Every structure is written in structure tokens, then in C-alpha cells.
Amino acid sequence: MMKAAKHVLVAGGAGFIGSHLCAALLERGHTVTCLDNMQTARPENLARLKASPRFSFVRADVTAPLPDDVTTPARPFDRIYNLACAASPPQYQRDPEHTLLTSVDGTRSLLRLAERMGARFLLSSTSEVYGDPDSHPQAEDYRGNVNCIGPRACYDEGKRAAEALTFDFGRLSRAEVRVARIFNTYGPHMHPDDGRVVSNFLCQILRGQDITIYGSGEQTRSFCYVSDMVAGLLALMEAPGQVVGPVNLGNPNEITIAELVDIAFAVTGFDVPVRYEALPEDDPQRRRPNIDLARKLLSWEPQVPLQDGLRATADYFADLLSRSNAARSSPVKTERREDQVAFVAQ
Known part of the structure; x- marks a missing residue:
């Protein structure tokens, strides 16, 4: 970890992972500049940070x-950090x-800034560069199975291009660079309506709505808690020596989407109907990181159990x-079950 206090730029620092990263950097005594257009971030994510x-x-x-x-x-x-x-x-x-363009032009601008200032640069890439993988689990040398003209290509191909540009620098x-391939991450500061499976399931349950499973529910994911992900990003940024390729960061414990529903019911204490809809185009069937490199290079692996x-x-x-709901003056029902509190909008 950084021993001397540094000045750190976190692009995307008001977002879900970025806001936790900013907080962790401040806790370590560093000065943090957060750059964000607030397109998908929530202002509340910055409330505690602005007090510093x-x-x-x-x-x-x-x-x-x-x-x-x-x-x-x-x-x-x-x-x-480019998040x-x-x-x-x-x-x-x-x-x-x-x-x-955020992935391509934005990465280029930030790399040029890193080059000019002599700053170390970390790109937050994604497991989506592996597409719908036909190699399992996914290791960093797997080149992926991506539909380069599909509806997800703007993100998948943007990140692949950003990786290429980063490693060219x-x-x-021209700059000292690191690339993290981030697998499914969850935790506080997620947007309640961002459409990802954890926020979907938990918010649907808490709102008393039917849970929506896309596909059969047998497709798999591996979920990493945000504090573990931030620890991995910090460790990768500060890894000594040259890091010559991407590093997977994620939780290797693989579960089905149907199993995730059962855990969500257990932790909220609520049970709602489940309905099934068609799987979106190019949605991966299996997703699990091989984190052998992160274990070896960073001495890192996730610590937080999924249920916790x-x-x-x-x-x-x-x-x-x-x-x-209180702000909208809507009545909210509060129920307690096994010492867990949940709220359901009426």
C-alpha cells in the first residue's frame, strides 16, 4: 500500500465502486480528487466524502x-484510477x-494526463471482455467470446479497446499502467434501479414486487463484495515492479441465479413470487474468475461471505x-423477522 500520502485522481469516483475507493484512500491519509459527470452516480455517495x-x-x-x-x-x-x-x-x-467513447476517449485523456504527470494509472476493465465464455473459469489468457456488434458491444468492445490503449502506453x-478485470461486484451505494441482478432482487423483495429471473435461473455468476474489490484495486495499484497484463479481481465462488434468489429471501426475511422472462441477448451463461494471478501477485482474495x-x-x-418513501409521504410498512428489518412500500 501507499506509505507516503499521495494525491489521487479517481475518475468515476462518485459511482458505486468509485465512492468506496475514494473513502478507502481518504482513510489511508491520501488527498483525493473525484471526477464524475454524475450520469449514473448518486449524490448521496459523496455526502461523507465531502466532509474531509x-x-x-x-x-x-x-x-x-x-x-x-x-x-x-x-x-x-x-x-x-479510471473507473x-x-x-x-x-x-x-x-x-x-x-x-x-467514455472507455476510449476518456481512457486516452486520462492516460495522457498520467504520462504528463508521471502518475501510475489503473484501468478498471471488466469480465465482460470475456463475453459469453466457452472457457471456464475465465483466466487472464482467455481471449473471450464477444459479439462485437451486439447490444452489449458498446461496453464490452469499449473496455477491450481501453485495455489495448492502456497496454500500448x-x-x-509512456505511463506505468495496471488493468483490473472486475467481475460481478455488489454492496452499498449500488443504484436501486441499475438493473443488475443483486440490486434487482433485493429491491424487488423489499418493495414487495415479484422477483424477475431472466432465463432459466441456471446461469451462474460469482459475486464479490465491494470492500473486497476495493482492497484488490488498491493492492493492484501498489503492487511492486511492472505488471505486464490484466489481473482478474472477483470472487471465485460460483452460484446459480436461482440460488441467489434463495439467499436473498433468507437475508431479507421476505418471500415474494418469482416470474421468468427471456434472457437478454448475449447475456453470459457462466461467469467465474480464475484469481490465481491475483493470489500470487497481490496476496489477495475475497474475504466477505456472500450471505454477510x-x-x-x-x-x-x-x-x-x-x-x-418517507420523502414522498407514502406509508411504509416495517416488519421484523429474525432480527432483520425490511421495508415494503404499500
């Missing part, structure tokens, strides 16, 4: 020329042109939905 005198927020889009607060800060950046890009399919498919010694992480996430959503 070592935190500053710049509202801007990485697809546009970077503002002076970023290009000419009072103190140059020592580290640059700027919508990550849930409904969000990134809403404006596919912007999604792709590294090969040419889902319980903390459910508590976060319960509080969020309760406050949202």
Missing part, C-alpha cells in the same frame, strides 16, 4: 476536454455512443427505500 478537507469533487465528463482543476491541479497526481463508465446494461445501453513507457455481504446490502437498500 482532503477530498475535492470536479463535475466533468471524461469524453470532453478535462477541466483545469484536473489538468493543472495545485499538486500533481501520483495515482490515477469512469456506466457498468449496468440498462444504463450503458441507454447511450451506447457515449458508453464506448505501458509498452511504450447480501445482508449488508439489503440493509442499505431497506434504509434507502424507507427514506425515499
